[in-house]
Amino acid sequence: xxxxxxxxxxxxxxxxxxxxxxxxxxxxxxxxxxxxxxxxxxxxxxxxxxxxxxxxxxxxxxxxxxxxxxxxxxxxxxxxxxxxxxxxxxxxxxxxxxxxxxxxxxxxxxxxxxxxxxxxxxxxxxxxxxxxxxxxxxxxxxxxxxxxxxxxxxxxxxxxxxxxxxxxxxxxxxxxxxxxxxxxxxxxxxxxxxxxxxxxxxxxxxxxxxxxx
Amino acid sequence: xxxxxxxxxxxxxxxxxxxxxxxxxxxxxxxxxxxxxxxxxxxxxxxxxxxxxxxxxxxxxxxxxxxxxxxxxxxxxxxxxxxxxxxxxxxxxxxxxxxxxxxxxxxxxxxxxxxxxxxxxxxxxxxxxxxxxxxxxxxxxxxxxxxxxxxxxxxxxxxxxxxxxxxxxxxxxxxxxxxxxxxxxxxxxxxxxxxxxx
Numbered sequence: 001x002x003x004x005x006x007x008x009x010x011x012x013x014x015x016x017x018x019x020x021x022x023x024x025x026x027x028x029x030x031x032x033x034x035x036x037x038x039x040x041x042x043x044x045x046x047x048x049x050x051x052x053x054x055x056x057x058x059x060x061x062x063x064x065x066x067x068x069x070x071x072x073x074x075x076x077x078x079x080x081x082x083x084x085x086x087x088x089x090x091x092x093x094x095x096x097x098x099x100x101x102x103x104x105x106x107x108x109x110x111x112x113x114x115x116x117x118x119x120x121x122x123x124x125x126x127x128x129x130x131x132x133x134x135x136x137x138x139x140x141x142x143x144x145x146x147x148x149x150x151x152x153x154x155x156x157x158x159x160x161x162x163x164x165x166x167x168x169x170x171x172x173x174x175x176x177x178x179x180x181x182x183x184x185x186x187x188x189x190x191x192x193x194x195x196x197x198x199x200x201x202x203x204x205x206x207x208x209x210x211x212x213x
Numbered sequence: 214x215x216x217x218x219x220x221x222x223x224x225x226x227x228x229x230x231x232x233x234x235x236x237x238x239x240x241x242x243x244x245x246x247x248x249x250x251x252x253x254x255x256x257x258x259x260x261x262x263x264x265x266x267x268x269x270x271x272x273x274x275x276x277x278x279x280x281x282x283x284x285x286x287x288x289x290x291x292x293x294x295x296x297x298x299x300x301x302x303x304x305x306x307x308x309x310x311x312x313x314x315x316x317x318x319x320x321x322x323x324x325x326x327x328x329x330x331x332x333x334x335x336x337x338x339x340x341x342x343x344x345x346x347x348x349x350x351x352x353x354x355x356x357x358x359x360x361x362x363x364x365x366x367x368x369x370x371x372x373x374x375x376x377x378x379x380x381x382x383x384x385x386x387x388x389x390x391x392x393x394x395x396x397x398x399x400x401x402x403x404x405x406x407x408x409x410x411x
Contacts, residue, residue, distance in 0.1 A: 041387075060334070068244070071269055079276070080239070081284065084284065165280065166283070
């Protein structure tokens with residue numbers, strides 16, 4: 001059974017070792033420790049910055065055309081924030097559905113009229129929050145334009161709201177981005193009693209100042 | 214390396230949305246330096262491209278889902294970190310596969326293919342310098358080479374490098390200095406010719 005009491009040999013060795021002193025750190029190590037303590041170790045000298053610039057002058061090889069196309073395909077559907085207030089979005093086509101067999105030109109004209117109807121029927125030309133129901137159009141022309149469609153009703157319904165995260169460049173006020181989806185519905189009627197209903201989704205991004213500690 | 218400041222697209226090409234145009238400009242500026250880092254981390258050019266693509270997919274998924282924290286300035290630190298982690302994962306998978314299959318020829322084939330995929334662009338006058346620089350980085354211990362690539366061409370700060378690599382910024386600075394001195398010694402020939410002003 002080993003003894004916990006050190007032997008005479010152990011004590012002698014311990015005494016000899018304790019008389020030895022560790023070698024002092026090299027001058028450059030002392031300089032490094034001192035700089036680290038002062039918080040200046042990560043600052044590059046002028047010579048180091050010049051070396052860095054010389055190496056940086058040799059540029060990484062450009063990407064091949066194929067690989068560039070692969071990366072572009074990855075980001076194809078993603079929005080791109082220019083800054084905290086401006087976000088670029090990829091192209092998307094609004095959906096339009098028609099009831100009945102109306103010619104395409106009539107549908108295109110109706111979409112344009114829907115925009116005009118929104119400006120005409122909504123307060124201050126802007127959509128309100130939640131459902132907005134406007135008055136029926138006051139006149140329907142009964143001259144040669146009996147088949148022309150005029151706006152009859154407009155409704156903006158709230159569909160969805162999602163938190164898209166925080167936009168912040170680390171300097172100015174951060175903003176939380178909220179994506180709000182609406183569905184605009186417009187009803188058009190003509191003198192012949194036919195109706196045309198159009199739906200168009202609308203997306204708004206609302207920037208809300210975010211508190212920071 | 215010329216620093217091209219990020220600019221808002223003044224006009225998109227016909228048929229290309231402003232977002233796509235902005236992304237193309239961003240990729241043109243940053244993708245080469247990200248690929249260089251991926252090359253330093255990976256075992257082959259093909260792996261490096263796959264890793265970079267996977268890292269970009271992860272970023273876009275987080276952006277689209279609203280999970281990404283931080284603005285555009287946080288993209289590059291996220292991508293450097295992702296590239297490193299993906300490279301480590303891929304390396305471990307390759308090692309396990311090689312132990313199972315006892316494949317020894319793959320690395321040699323990859324090296325032969327990579328001759329056609331240089332790390333740096335060059336013209337005829339400095340082609341040898343480019344080759345020496347690439348070889349020098351490959352021969353450096355990886356812990357030095359990755360700091361050098363991130364600092365010089367990735368233009369990351371020591372604090373960002375430390376966060377990516379899981380080390381202190383002082384350790385990052387120390388590895389940078391060691392690595393740079395070692396690289397300069399290896400490039401002694403290019404310096405004597407005057408191809409490198411260091």
